[in-house]
Amino acid sequence: MTVLVTGGAGYIGSHMVLALVDRGEDVVVLDDLSTGFDWAVRPPAELVVADVGDIETVGGLIESRGIDAIIHFAGSIVVPDSVADPLGYYLNNTVKSRALIEAAVKGGVKRFIFSSTAAVYGMPQVNPVGEDAALDPISPYGSSKLMTEAMLRDTAFALDFNYxxxxxFNVAGADPKGRSGQSTPRATHLIKVACEAALGKRPRLEVYGTDYDTPDGTCIRDYIHVSDLARAHVLALDHLRAKDENLVMNCGYGRGFSVLEVIDAVKRASNVDFEVRTTDRRPGDPAALVAAAGRIRDALGWAPERDDLDLIVTDALNWERHLMTRAKGA
Incomplete structure (x- = not known):
């Protein structure tokens, strides 16, 4: 049995590959390297450079490699970019996902794990937000992901197919062993940006809005360590191999930290008091977005191992230092 990981040369996908390889799975990575890196795919995983929307290529891999499950990460993820380029996001995240699902069905692959997002909830009225909350995305990014969820639901209803x-929620950190981390140059995630500011890779850090209805006026988010997230996918794979049961679940810790709390954590870990500037709110940022995380714990027996903001920040900072060393040696 072989697992196909789309987008496996990217941030979260590369950690998924590590988790699978660490437990002896055969892994094939499909990635066009538009935002990923070939060096992020650690052997013995096989890298195939191609487009996830290429049905013939995916079909050939399913047949030749004996694929029994697909874990789908490939796609575009920057919310403001999705507002500026909605058609591009619907192409990458929805149209190509549809092609991948079709290839899976044609190839007899019955197990599919999808990388969705808390952006499907839009501006939730209640936190923590549960899986049964209203689905009202406010960006093409969130809408494109929700459309793929709908395609998976309808396919599973009609065919012998489970997902x-x-x-x-907010994924952060890096592999504790230093094998992978967030490497995208244009990344917008707060913890990575703050780590870059601490190490002098950015002149300052900007805080978007300090007048939210939160204790310190800045947005609150639920930060989950990428290694805990990868392990959740491993458990999801085990679930699909054992049961014909479809699940939709949040991935978060169930508690949040404000922007200023995150900045303080990065300053503590780096021992650098980097410049922070405040500016206006960004359109569409909810004041708080925290996961109701009980379902995944109950359904999969998932128990996080790195649920600590200082630990998440330290791992991210160590990876940022690694990237600086790598750049010097290039």
Missing amino acids: VALRY
Whole structure:
């Protein structure tokens, strides 16, 4: 049995590959390297450079490699970019996902794990937000992911096909062994940006809005360590191999930290008091977005191992230092 990981040369996908390889799975990575890196795919995983929307290529891999499950990460993820380029996001995240699902069905692959997002909830009225909350995305990014969830639901209803959709909250950190981390140059995630500011890779850090209805006026988010997230996918894979049951679950810790709390954590870990500037709110940012995380714990027996903001920040900072060393040696 072989697992196909789309987008496996990217941030979260590369950690998924590590988790699978660490437990002896055969892994094939499909990635066009538009945002991923070939060096992020650690042997013995096989890298195939191609487009996830290429049905013939995916079909050939399913047949030749004996694929029994697909874990789908490939796609575009920057919310403001999705507002500026909605058609591009619907192409990458929805149209190509449809092609991948079709290839899976044609090839007899019955197990599919999908990388979804908390952006499907839009501006939730209640936190923590549960899986049964209203689905009202406010960006093409969130809408494109929700459309793929709908395609998976309808395919599973009609055919011999099962899926797990995992709705990520704010993913951060890096592999504790230093094998992978967030490497995208244009990354917008707060912890990575703050680590770059601490190490002098950015002149300052900007805080978007300090007048939210939160204790310190800045946005609150639920930060989940990428290694805990990868392990959730492993458990989802085990679930699909054992049961014909579809699941939709949040991936978060169930508690949040404000922007200023995250900045303080990065300053503590780096021992650098980097410049922070405040500016206006960004359109569409909810004041708080925290996961109700009981379903994934109950359904999969998932128990996080790195649920600590200082630990998440330290791992991210160590990876950022690694990237600086790598760049010097290039």
